[in-house]
Amino acid sequence: MSIEVMIVDDSAVVRQVLSGLLNGAQGIVVTHAVANPLLAIERMKTQWPDVIVLDVEMPRMDGITFLRKIMAERPTPVVICSTLTEKGAQTSMDALAAGAVAIITKPRLDLKQFLHDSADELVSAVRAAAGANVRRLAGRAAAPPQPTVKHNADVILPPAEGRAVLQTTERVVALGTSTGGTQALEEVLTALPRVCPGIVIVQHMPEKFTAAFAARLDSVCQISVKEAANNDRVVPGRALIAPGGKHMLLRRTGAYYFVEVVDGPLVNRHRPSVDVLFRSVARCAGANALGVIMTGMGDDGAAGLLEMLKAGARTLAQDEASCVVYGMPKEAVKRGGVEKTLPLNQIYREILQQLASFHH
Template sequence: MTRAADNPIRVMVVDDSAVVRQVVTGLLQAAPDIEVMAAVSDPVLAIERLKTAWPDVIVLDVEMPRMDGITFLRMIMSQRPTPVVICSTLTEKGAKTTLEAMSAGAVAIVTKPKLGLKQFLQDASDELVSTVRAAARANVRRLAPGSGAAPVVASAKHTADAILPAATRAMTTTTERVVALGTSTGGTQALEEVLTALPRVSPGIVIVQHMPEKFTAAFAARLDTLCHITVKEAEHNDRVVPGRALIAPGGRHMLLKRSGAQYHVEVVDGPLVNRHRPSVDVLFRSVAKSAGANALGVIMTGMGDDGAAGLLEMRNQGARTLAQDEESCVVFGMPKEAIKRGGAERVVALSGIASEIQRQLL
């Protein structure tokens, strides 16, 4: 639910590009429930404006003169935690920098190209507005240093039918176990907490975290340095084995496949599903088809409903299914919808998910 026009979401835009400031301000101001209270060229000017008024959401560039966005973000999160949306250039170098911003507590990412910027921002107006609205509702208390979140992507809404048909029969139970995790806004924080708590001997894990291309490789590499298990961006035909987590690459769908007693992943192109690529519903449906009762499905913090239908399909095929509880979510949208549809067998706190994963080995 959005706010009334007489109580709008107050936004500050901080970007050294005059074009970005102008276009972003115009797009946000066109929404009846959003008011841009300030648009400034760097964090130093933003700090001056914050002395007189504080926004509900800050839209922030990363690379700027006088003070970089990450330093400013850390200052904000330490003094007065506020939802921050990073507006970042979609490059490999930019991905690593943006991950630092996510680690410092950013709520979401909106990516922007180096060329055709004005037209891109206009085309992505729905994404920008929905991201700001989601940020305004975010539980920033969950975004302590070391946290982060995911982008919201807007487009035509397809279901998982666009990629693969639903399962028609349950898979035979075997000793091989698979854990499927799906998450979005707030998910980088949640995944870090879960994966770093796992010992080296853990079930094979497949993950969809809503994130743009070029960002998932850097994200997986960062987690790999922090975790006892191996974490990598998935490649086509990668094996799903104990002690390894595979993260779907941004911009492509990931499916679980079974060959004999072994599991592997397929990385495929295709339309956006639930406005996302990769889509949690696509992964969960493939797990329902290929693993059935051999799987555990977990839907975690995120905006929207991606994964809710797939989690129910997993449960109907005999898998155990969990949803993260509201208190520990940054945004409760995805788990809430999964619970509403009956896909979640149980609701658990973020702190309990790692132990649930370990139980898969019993």
């Protein structure tokens, strides 16, 4: 059974290149490549695709309107193809809020070269989307293909030695998410009251997009949410989101925590990487931390969560039924780093529990 894909993009070059790349991948067939949503709607009357790759910035009927229409009619996995610009980022946030599963970005120039370079990402996104639980019912996510070379967190920092010194009672919560994570994070963070532990987050996302995402969350949450900048302090009532294209590490000086935002190689094919954040939390917060791994494709964060557990932290995974893609949490459970598995709508309680348990 092949994954049947429909491409909706107003650029003939993009349609041609995307079709070539996807048709070249095993188990994927592009059944239609059309220039706008109106043509797509026509085609979908006779043949409904498994996955739609959708450009969100199109004339005639914009991608978001089309996406909302599909989600209302017959929820289908949609991968957004967006330009790497502030405007593209804003539109993509709307798309994720409307139910898109993943985003891949394309530049304005030298499209062919870029798309070939990110062929893996595109193919992985389509495969993850095909296995995604769009209705968030108990769907089985397809295992993503394992890439050949993968750095682990060693390229950024060495593992924790022994337990972190307990000279502080400040609690830190570290969250790691990928595919489906924007909706999941919104659900967790909007449920938190203004008084809650400091939170550090890695959500796999392209640069420029994390700022728009943080701003969107900040506008709907009681806590403050911002895209992390180097040396930002981690304080109660605030969540810091790692900027796309950079790694984020937790550091401590005396009794307070701050983040370091650094360059470096991709880790587990990602920058920011959840493993890098989790390892840094294991090293400097130890038993004062809670690690939470949520919906996402692949295994980033599984190793780091186990390191956190060994350093004395509490650890938590989102359950399969509430995940859009049960990849990262599944891998974390498999490696033995998860103490407790919970549905998405109960995760915020655990975060607040952290606060309570240390205010003796």
